[in-house]
Amino acid sequence: MSPRRAVVGLLAVLATATLAGYAAPLEQPVPMPAAQAPKVLWLGSGSCAAMGCHNANGLSGEQRSEYTTWVSHDRHARAYEVLYSVKSRTISANLKRPKAAANDSLCLNCHVHAAYDKTDHHPHFAKEDGVGCESCHGPASTWVANHYRNRPTPEQKRQMGMADTWSLPGRVRSCLPCHVGTQDMDVNHDLIAAGHPRLAFDFSAYHALMPHHWQDVKDKKSGASPWARDDWDAAAWFVGEALTTQAAMRLLECRSASRVWPEFAEYDCYACHHRLQKLSWRQERDFKQREAGSLAWNDWYFSGLPLRTFADNAKAGSAVKSIDELRKLMEKTVVPKAAAGKRARAVADLLDDWARFLCDRNFSEMDRTDARRHLTAGAVEQAIKNTGSWDEAAKNYLALVALSQAPGDMSPKVKEALSRIRDYLRAPEGVHAGSTHSPSQLLQPYKLLQESWSAR
Amino acid sequence: MSSQLPTLWSKRLTCWAGTHLGLAVAVCLVGTICLRATPVAHEAEPMPLQIAPQKAEETRVYYDFESCVNCHSKGFENPDKQICRGAEVPIWQKEDKHRIAYKVLGDPRGLQMGKILGLKDVRTEPTCLVCHSSTLPGKQAAKVDIRVTPEEGVSCVACHGPDVVVLPAKGVEDKLGWLDRHGSANAAFRDAWRRKDRSEKEIVWGMTDLWDPVKRTQVCASCHIGNVAKDQFVTHAMYAAGHPPLPGFEVVTFSNQMPRHWEYLKDKKEPILKALKFTAADIELEQVNLLAIGTMVVFQEYLNNITEQAKAKPWPELAHYDCFACHHELKSKSWQQERGYAGQPGRPPLREWSAALVEISLRYSAHSAEENTRLETEFRTHWRALQADLDAQPFGGKAEVQKTSSRFSMWVGDQVRRLKEQMAAAGKGGDFAKDASARLLADVIALAKRWRPATAPGEAKRFVPGFDSARQLAWAFQVLYVETAPSHDAAKILEYSKRLGDNQHWQKLNDYLYLTLPKGQTKIEIGLADSLDRLGKYEPLQFFEHFDRVLKDLNLPK
Numbered sequence A: 001m002s003p004r005r006a007v008v009g010l011l012a013v014l015a016t017a018t019l020a021g022y023a024a025p026l027e028q029p030v031p032m033p034a035a036q037a038p039k040v041l042w043l044g045s046g047s048c049a050a051m052g053c054h055n056a057n058g059l060s061g062e063q064r065s066e067y068t069t070w071v072s073h074d075r076h077a078r079a080y081e082v083l084y085s086v087k088s089r090t091i092s093a094n095l096k097r098p099k100a101a102a103n104d105s106l107c108l109n110c111h112v113h114a115a116y117d118k119t120d121h122h123p124h125f126a127k128e129d130g131v132g133c134e135s136c137h138g139p140a141s142t143w144v145a146n147h148y149r150n151r152p153t154p155e156q157k158r159q160m161g162m163a164d165t166w167s168l169p170g171r172v173r174s175c176l177p178c179h180v181g182t183q184d185m186d187v188n189h190d191l192i193a194a195g196h197p198r199l200a201f202d203f204s205a206y207h208a209l210m211p212h213h214w215q216d217v218k219d220k221k222s223g224a225s226p227w228a229r230d231d232w233d234a235a236a237w238f239v240g241e242a243l244t245t246q247a248a249m250r251l252l253e254c255r256s257a258s259r260v261w262p263e264f265a266e267y268d269c270y271a272c273h274h275r276l277q278k279l280s281w282r283q284e285r286d287f288k289q290r291e292a293g294s295l296a297w298n299d300w301y302f303s304g305l306p307l308r309t310f311a312d313n314a315k316a317g318s319a320v321k322s323i324d325e326l327r328k329l330m331e332k333t334v335v336p337k338a339a340a341g342k343r344a345r346a347v348a349d350l351l352d353d354w355a356r357f358l359c360d361r362n363f364s365e366m367d368r369t370d371a372r373r374h375l376t377a378g379a380v381e382q383a384i385k386n387t388g389s390w391d392e393a394a395k396n397y398l399a400l401v402a403l404s405q406a407p408g409d410m411s412p413k414v415k416e417a418l419s420r421i422r423d424y425l426r427a428p429e430g431v432h433a434g435s436t437h438s439p440s441q442l443l444q445p446y447k448l449l450q451e452s453w454s455a456r
Numbered sequence B: 001m002s003s004q005l006p007t008l009w010s011k012r013l014t015c016w017a018g019t020h021l022g023l024a025v026a027v028c029l030v031g032t033i034c035l036r037a038t039p040v041a042h043e044a045e046p047m048p049l050q051i052a053p054q055k056a057e058e059t060r061v062y063y064d065f066e067s068c069v070n071c072h073s074k075g076f077e078n079p080d081k082q083i084c085r086g087a088e089v090p091i092w093q094k095e096d097k098h099r100i101a102y103k104v105l106g107d108p109r110g111l112q113m114g115k116i117l118g119l120k121d122v123r124t125e126p127t128c129l130v131c132h133s134s135t136l137p138g139k140q141a142a143k144v145d146i147r148v149t150p151e152e153g154v155s156c157v158a159c160h161g162p163d164v165v166v167l168p169a170k171g172v173e174d175k176l177g178w179l180d181r182h183g184s185a186n187a188a189f190r191d192a193w194r195r196k197d198r199s200e201k202e203i204v205w206g207m208t209d210l211w212d213p214v215k216r217t218q219v220c221a222s223c224h225i226g227n228v229a230k231d232q233f234v235t236h237a238m239y240a241a242g243h244p245p246l247p248g249f250e251v252v253t254f255s256n257q258m259p260r261h262w263e264y265l266k267d268k269k270e271p272i273l274k275a276l277k278f279t280a281a282d283i284e285l286e287q288v289n290l291l292a293i294g295t296m297v298v299f300q301e302y303l304n305n306i307t308e309q310a311k312a313k314p315w316p317e318l319a320h321y322d323c324f325a326c327h328h329e330l331k332s333k334s335w336q337q338e339r340g341y342a343g344q345p346g347r348p349p350l351r352e353w354s355a356a357l358v359e360i361s362l363r364y365s366a367h368s369a370e371e372n373t374r375l376e377t378e379f380r381t382h383w384r385a386l387q388a389d390l391d392a393q394p395f396g397g398k399a400e401v402q403k404t405s406s407r408f409s410m411w412v413g414d415q416v417r418r419l420k421e422q423m424a425a426a427g428k429g430g431d432f433a434k435d436a437s438a439r440l441l442a443d444v445i446a447l448a449k450r451w452r453p454a455t456a457p458g459e460a461k462r463f464v465p466g467f468d469s470a471r472q473l474a475w476a477f478q479v480l481y482v483e484t485a486p487s488h489d490a491a492k493i494l495e496y497s498k499r500l501g502d503n504q505h506w507q508k509l510n511d512y513l514y515l516t517l518p519k520g521q522t523k524i525e526i527g528l529a530d531s532l533d534r535l536g537k538y539e540p541l542q543f544f545e546h547f548d549r550v551l552k553d554l555n556l557p558k
Helices: A003-012 A066-073 A086-094 A105-111 A133-137 A154-160 A168-179 A189-194 A203-209 A216-220 A232-256 A281-288 A314-330 A337-360 A365-385 A390-402 A412-425 A439-454 B030-034 B088-095 B108-117 B126-132 B138-143 B156-160 B178-182 B187-194 B198-203 B213-224 B236-241 B251-256 B270-275 B280-284 B286-312 B358-365 B369-392 B398-427 B436-451 B467-483 B490-502 B504-513 B528-537 B540-553
Strands: B059-062 B163-165
Touching: A066 A133, A086 A189, A105 A168, A168 A203, A168 A232, A168 A337, A203 A232, A203 A390, A216 A232, A232 A337, A232 A365, A232 A390, A281 B108, A281 B236, A314 A337, A365 A390, A365 A439, A390 A412, A390 A439, A412 A439, B108 B236, B163 B178, B178 B187, B213 B251, B213 B286, B251 B286, B251 B467, B280 B286, B280 B398, B286 B358, B286 B398, B286 B436, B286 B467, B358 B369, B358 B398, B358 B436, B369 B398, B436 B467, B436 B540, B467 B490, B467 B504, B467 B540, B490 B504, B504 B528, B504 B540
Parallel strands: none
Antiparallel strands: B059 B163
16 A cells, blocks of 8 residues: 555544553564464465354444455455556566566565465465455464354464464564565565555554454453553554564665665665756755765654654663664665664664563553654754655654544644645655655644644 | 867866756866876776876976967968868857866855865865866876966866976976977978877877877767776766766767867868878768767776776766666656666666667678677677676676676777778778768667667567667767768758758757757856756657657658
């Protein structure tokens, strides 16, 4: 999904939240299917589709209509089909792939499930189902028969082999391999140049936009489930950002071990992809921090925004410092491969600690307000100086939306300001707005936001 | 358009004047290749213009333009007996952008660049002066006697070469250099100079033989393409800081548009041509040879720069790659994506324009269809090898690229040598010269045909020209079309030029590709915004639409 779509849709999402919450323990990522014992079989989404189970043909999001919701509304169900499109065929041809996209494990690892060609499938498994139930919940052979008997707890389900999609970190991590990437699931610059859309994942936005086949109340009303927390929306943004950045760091580490280096997908698309102009603002504002003509590392994953909102926290402080040091390496004219990889790994480890801290935290009204003020003040400053990338502006916008999901947050004034920011960041049909982005254009709406928030 | 030949110089900056281009801030010591005391050193350079080692007591004097102004301003009284007209300096002084090469360093753009790059002063910075003035900045200045000030910009000495003299000193017999000899009031002394061979004038005395197409192109290329070995190169950092992009370079067009302060060979009188040892074929083919050889030399200089970069400089240097492969806006339907990729998608490609016309030159040099096929195959093999290096990792691996591009350069050098031999042979008879311009023109048109984007479904993808390649093609077309005027008859040439110039579709093409470089000593800024804008909007199909109509109007086969 394009960030633009996410931007558009997110605004419409008004989720509810209430009390204080239970913070789910931070789980280690679900083991990759490749690591599973050989007996584990992928059964296919059809095995969940009994009418008495998850295909009750109810409305979108109704209990027992999980399959129904997915198959009729969720674009994950079309993930395989898209491999037959003209676009996919073009990508495949450009890359001179030996197999058609629909049979190419490079594609299937995300468009069906991870490690597609290294795992075992039941004869009824149909890759045509795209990203189906098991792609997130885990291969079902070990648990399909008993995951509903005697109302097992999340912990018991986990022991049966189901993937954790309940806890916040578990849910975030079920998205990351495809939406950020791993060594074998890497939408790198080769793939993007061949025609694949760039990945730009934002957990809060993507999660809000995905047709929910579960009940929000189980996430967001404490007591409704073992993992529910009243601060779910705010926590989702903080934890989502931390784990996403961490995944991007791990990916960077993998990339740094490859011969394909520098990996341009690490960088800000629009730092290079813009028309050359006689008077370029880039010359005035971009080269204060880095060498002229060097590549600009992307701000989508590495701006460190959420960390910076915790200015006084030592953990956040050391992570920010580490990221800034890594940025210096990544923006050298000749990018030092080994040093960058090593530092990326160190940052990823630091972020582990940081994510654990966030998961355990109970985000207060104050936390949200502070974060919003901080983000808005930063945006105003950038608008005045006319600095900052489109990526950073878009992430900033998405953050503000994610942090304004409590009842009463979206006053008409706030809504208007956010809409204006969104409209500016959105691309006109066919061209990407990032190429012509000028932060000063956002000064007015951000000032409006600042006013309405300080008024309260 | 007319054709012309040089007496002299061309050097560093043309382009900045040019369209989207920029001042060649760069770096070149430009004209210098030939001017320097030490032999020029591209390792792989096949025709290393060996300048004899300077004798200990000899000095290379970089004279100022005032040294030339007395003779070369007002025109000679008896022009028929002179090699040149004697009116050259004012043309350079009043109309040529090389004159303001230094001045522009002090313009806001130059100052901004200095600031971004952290330079103390661009006006004293060797990496700038090396192309924006005639001085030899930095260490090299220590070995020579520099009397020219940077304020002159790119002046006479930059292209014509320094004066090799022995300065008067105690116990030493001084010796006059070419400056005094070629303009001596003593007729016998002057005639003795006249009788010298052009290569002797250059090698022994330092006067660059700009009539030699190879030499001329190298002199221009040292700034307009750059010379990494001499630290004369517009780096990506410089571009990022604001240096206008150096455009594709075609030596005939850039020479003609300087503006030309010299006469074409065909305009010179018989005795002068004889004295200079030009044959009928040299005269007839002056422009054609310069185009064919210049094209190869430009490509060779490009390869040499890559080789040198890989050998001895920080790697990668982004300025060696195609600017517009990255620098275009992202659109959902862009011609770049539609045309596909020669190699691995997502890896910065070479500056394709530099090789755009090589096929034409190869064809020109081939004696037979078989030979032509062999040459094209060899060319493609070399190109593919280089492409493979670039596919293996972004920008290519240093060691591999150095090897491949230096081998490629040597091959190109062989072809240049063959071309020169054929030129020499043409002077002694044979049919090489026959219809050369018409043959080349047909080749240019055929090349355009091969470049047309595939439109029918299922048609094989092929090379589709970017802005700079399309420009190379259009410039070559322009030069050659006028050259096809029968027998170089002045009236005919004028008629052909006018026919092309008046054609409304040619005018559109001219506008579309910014073929006419901006005239006058205006600021570089003028024209830059416009040319960059056109570049950004360029679409190959649009180019072909204009070009096809030109062919139709001129009754040339499509």
